[in-house]
Amino acid sequence: MSRRHRRMDSLFALLFFVASLSTAAADLAGDGIALMAFRSAVGKSALSWNASVSPCQWPGVGCERNRVVSLRLPGTGLIGQIPVGTLGNLSDVHTLSLRLNALSGSLPTDLARCTQLRNLYLQGNRFSGEVPAFLPSLSCLVRLDLADNNFSGSIPPALNNLTRIGTLYLQNNQITGEIPELDLPNLVQFNVSFNRLNGSIPVKLRGMPADSFVGMPLCGGPLGPCPGEAAPPAGNGGSSPSGGGSKLSGGAIAGIAISAVALFLIIVTIVFLFCRQKTDAMATKSMDTGAAKPPEVEVALTDKRVVDGVGAKGAAVAAAPTVSPAGTGSKKQLVFLRNAPRVYDLEDLLRASAEVLGKGTFGTAYKAVLETGLVVAVKRLRDVNMPEKEFKEKIDDIGMMDHPNLVPLQSYYHSNDEKLLVYDYMPLGSLSSLLHGNRGSGRTPLSWETRTSIAMAAARGIEYIHSTSRTASHGNIKSSNILLADTFDARVSDHGLAHLVGASATSNRIAGYRAPEVTDTRRISQKADVYSFGVVLLELLTGKAPAQALLNEDGVDLPRWVQSVVREEWTSEVFDLELLRYQSVEDEMVQMLQLGVNCTAQYPDRRPAMSVVVSTIEEIQRSSIAARRKDQQQVFDDDR
Known part of the structure; x- marks a missing residue:
């Protein structure tokens, strides 16, 4: 082959490749346009889709081979009617979940174009009108859920075209008439309860449980025989269908019944003992692991x-x-x-x-x-x-x-x-993990401002709990129960749970935070909460975990250690190395340390109330800001 022909072939291949990419991009662009039209109609305030990025990056949208293949938006606040020309344009979509929203009106008829649909979940909305006539044309459907809407009319007999359907839920609608003779070979889950249906249950559906048909004047199958319908035979019992066989005597029937009951009780006992043994074994395993x-x-x-x-x-x-x-x-x-x-x-x-x-x-x-x-x-x-x-x-x-x-x-x-x-x-986890989780070279130091902000937020949360009543307390204050939002905004967790659990759980509470007077861990006073918060303050300042802290095997009794160091006037030795670079707020750091020592006083009546703790930290924060501004001004003046 000549060089020229090879060049032409290469050029044609390149053009074909570019054309295929353009077609794919156009298809995805079309899907994006359809989705944005859908958003404008029913989810303008609910969906934060950004037209400047690919639809595949939008929340709830799934893509394959450069096409939208799934749309999952359950419970997202969608409201209104879905217009034609939106979802119907998603020709490759196989899963559509819009359940638990406030969508209303009829389903758009062009959904019939979504011939690849396998999963359609629309339950918990306000859709109305007749059960859509186009549904039988979606021959790939495996799961269809229209429950808890306002669909009316009758069940289309053409649903028999859905030969792959495994789940069909139509309960809690306004559907009328009789259930058609549905013969769906793969149907496993079916429910039409609480509609306005009547008549007898079709033969092919009589194997479904009774709760698939409740709330309506239906009969047959699990609901019992219809009027004039013979009860299904309970077994041949030695008699022929015509009744010509010999009947069992009353004594024989009684004997069989007694034997059956005895056998049943034996089986139940065996099953119970087996389950009990298995449960005990699992419980033992849970305790071990x-x-x-x-x-x-x-x-x-x-x-x-x-x-x-x-x-x-x-x-x-x-x-x-x-x-x-x-x-x-x-x-x-x-x-x-x-x-x-x-x-x-x-x-x-x-x-x-x-x-x-x-x-x-x-x-x-x-x-x-x-x-x-x-x-x-x-x-x-x-x-x-x-x-x-x-x-x-x-x-x-x-x-x-x-x-x-x-x-x-x-x-x-x-x-x-x-x-x-x-x-x-809370995406940033706990204060405990932030302080002790990573002390390696890749750690980002925790600044003085961040630490005081966390202390302030946690103190306000505890003060609020105490303000709800004179005896209200948290009962389990520790650094692992102070959680952080993505802005390092601290929030106290597990509040109120100490009053729910038994003594065996509360006895496992980490000893490093427990006030010395606490003997019954289910009864924590407000002053005991103050002690625990004082330990957290010392933890923030020293970077050390208290005794038995899970994230630091070298945990220490913080209050005792801090007091021993302060007595020897080695105050600077107390602080976390990450704080030593904040020389301009040294006085404020010492004030915060003193507050932690006051909170962990041996006797409860010597500890401040949480309202005092909050006002003290506020004053320390104000002093820190003033000291930092003064230091910045000094640097500015020196530069001049």
Whole structure:
């Protein structure tokens, strides 16, 4: 082949490659235009999409091969009607999740163009009109959830075209008529409860559980025979279908019944003993390893194979999920406090990817990332044994505490075997990890201003708790319970939990923060809180962890050590090396040290109240600012 021909071939190949890139870019650009039109119609204030970056980087949008293939926006505050010419243009989308929003009106008919759709989740909105006639044309659908809307009309018999469908949820709508003869070979999960259906359950659906058809005048299958319909045979029992066989005598029937009951009791006893033995073994293992999670919760929280709507085990989920964290079959849900945003539910929480943040006095904390991108902190409480009513009252008291320097409690879950608390997530972790987690060469020093700001914020949070009543206390003040937002804004966590847990949990409280007069760790006075906060102050100033601190094996009894050093007039030896460069605020550092010593006085009546602590730190901060300005002015004058 001539050199010229080779050049021409190379040129054609290059042009083809450029053309293919342009086509792909145009397709993605078209998807982006469709999504921005969707945002303008229903999510202008809810979606922070930036047109200057690729749609693939927008929250909730997933891409493959330079096309949008998934859109997951559950509970994001979408409101209004989806117009034609928006989502219908996403021709490659295979997962569309818009559940738990306030979308209304009919579904846009051009969704029929999304022939690759496999998962369509629209539950928990305000959609109305008839069940869309185009749904049967989406032959790839595997999961379809239209629950908790206002759909009306009848169920289209053409849904039989959805031969791949495994989940079909239509409950809590206004659907009328009879259930058509649906024959869906892969159907596993089905629910039409609380509509306006009537008549008999089709033969192919009679294997579904009774709670798939409740709240309506239906009959057949799990709901019992329809009028005039013969009851299904319970077994041949030695008789022929025509009734011509011989019947068992009454004594024989009684004997069989007694034998069956005895056999049943034996089986139940064996199963109970087996489960008891297994539970004891698991409990022993948990004590040995420090892991407190039952297996069911472990799967629910960490299994990343879960897709929107169906878990790794195929657990059914609907707008009101019936899955219990402890596998007890309870239908309880998350309870939200105050004005906490209801943008997730129990199902979302259990499906979230999770990682352990730490194991503390009251339980294990997890970072849970929901499919929307929302991040929350989940605490699994241990050693909480109290009636639900009492638990609710105490949690309500915690929920009533509203202060910018307390970690907000969003929601909780209570069952006999499981207690979960859901908090705002603090991205910078705890003060303890910030002080002691990385003392290597790559560490960023913690400035004096940052340390005083953290002390001020934590003091205000504790002062607020004390102000709610004369006996109110936190009960577990320590540096690992002072958490930091992304602006180093400190917030106190675990407030109120000391009144929930049993003595076995509180007895494990880190001794380095405990006031000397405390004998019952479930009864902490406000002055005992002041002592614990004083230890935190000394920890901030010295960079040393108190006795038995988890992140520093060389922990010391800080109050005793500081007092011994100060008595020898070696005050400068006390401070963290990172603070020694702040010479202009030496006096303020000494004042803060003295405040920490006062807070950790041996006798409670010699310790200041938290209101005094707050005003003292405020004065120290003002002095620090004045000293820094004076130092800057001196540098300026010297330069002149």
